[in-house]
Amino acid sequence: MDVKQLKALVTVAEVGSVTRAAEVLHLVQPAVTRQIRTLERDLGVALFERTRQGMRPTDAGVILLERARRALNELERARAEIQPAPGAVTGIVTIGLLDSAGDLLAEPLVSAIARDHPGIDLRVLTAYSGHLRQWLDDGDLDLSLLYDLDGTPSLNVRPLVREKLWAVAPPPDGLRAATPVPFEQVASHPLVMPAAGHGLRALIDAAAARAGTAMNVVVQTNSMHVQKQLVRAGHGWTILPGVGIAGDVATGSLSAAPLCEPTTWRSIVLGTPRAGRTAPATDVVAQELTRQVHAALRQGLWPSAQPSDSAP
Structure with missing residues (x-):
């Protein structure tokens, strides 16, 4: 062979x-x-x-x-x-970005790597956290953003961001960032939800249990894009992280407000494999991704988010 x-x-x-x-x-x-x-x-x-x-x-x-x-x-x-010149960092790096954070992070990350490290061949995949973790475990990714995950026997994790989940509705419903919405009020509407088994759905189910409220789930999907599309079309409300709907709210295609009673947070971490050698190019991309995340927080581009080392 x-x-x-x-x-x-x-x-x-x-x-x-x-x-x-x-x-x-x-x-x-x-x-x-x-x-x-x-x-x-x-x-x-x-x-x-x-x-x-x-x-x-x-x-x-x-x-x-x-x-x-x-x-x-x-x-x-x-x-x-194999470096063509002393000091140059070269190599192929495949990175996973959460579907909700792709629009915010992908372009500035690619631009920074192309500018500062043109010898790195960067490959970007986006998906839900469960898929990204499987690809990371299988060796198809070198590093990935994941959420609500502690270290595992196969992965090292570095906490980066804590962010709130938001209620999301069609524009006529008039949700506003300054007025949090109780979970019970959200649950009174038909809901378009992530499919069962996804990490985001688990967070939402746990919030419903804490609120003591049943949900009327009318549609389930494994695509955040489809979730938002169905909400815009009037099929119901949904719940998403703020980073996933910031652009839609800014353009007026959706309205949204932080979820409360209970306030629900998700923690985003950077995951890397424990086993094997970490290539210099992978370290460079990990450092740049961390810088881009912190820059988005400083510039207010990541709604209701804070560094993971901050108090809730």
């Missing part, structure tokens, strides 16, 4: 055709076919099946693909970390 065979495997899976894979790899078709067949012979299993839609990985192929992608990624990372 060699690198060329793994590249052929991954490319065929991605484009669905040996012919197109040969074009991508700048090889003749028989060479790609030979690499796949050699892999199958060495492993004693079929890695692809031919369908009307093209080449589809078998169950064994899916397993090998996952490992092959990681192996090729690690080789690419190692190549990128």
Whole structure:
């Protein structure tokens, strides 16, 4: 099993055709076919099946693909970390940002890294915290923002921010930042909620229990964008962190107010793997992300948030 065979495997899976894979790899078709067949012979299993839609990985192929992608990624990372000049920080860094904080942090982070460390190949993924933690544990991320998480056997965490959850409604309902809304009042409306199992939903369920109030959940979704879209369309209210709706409130497309009775906080941390070597490029990105978070707090861009070392 060699690198060329793994590249052929991954490319065929991605484009669905040996012919197109040969074009991508700048090889003749028989060479790609030979690499796949050699892999199958060495492993004693079929890695692809031919369908009307093209080449589809078998169950064994899916397993090998996952490992092959990681192996090729690690080789690419190692190549990128070999410094072309003394003092230069180079390498590939894949960072996870919470879906709610992506609009606030992604652009200034990318701009700062491009300006100060052009040798770093920065890759940014956004998702809910549960997905980001899984990707971090699986080795698909080098560092990530997460929330309401202490250290685990596999992860180190650095607390960064504490922020309140907000009630979010259509503009005609007239919620205002200066007037917090009791949870009981929020629960009197139909609610568009994060899907069960997400960390944000767990916080909201816990707040409902403390308030002794049942919720009328009419829609559940795993997308913050869809949550806000449905609220704008009049399907109900929702509950989101302030950072996720600051822009919408500023443009008047949503109205929002901090949640109270009970006031509900979430804690955002920076997570990194405990195991393995931390590349210099990863340290640089972690430091810059921390600076960007603190800058957003100082500039008042992160509603009802405070550094984690501040008192509630």
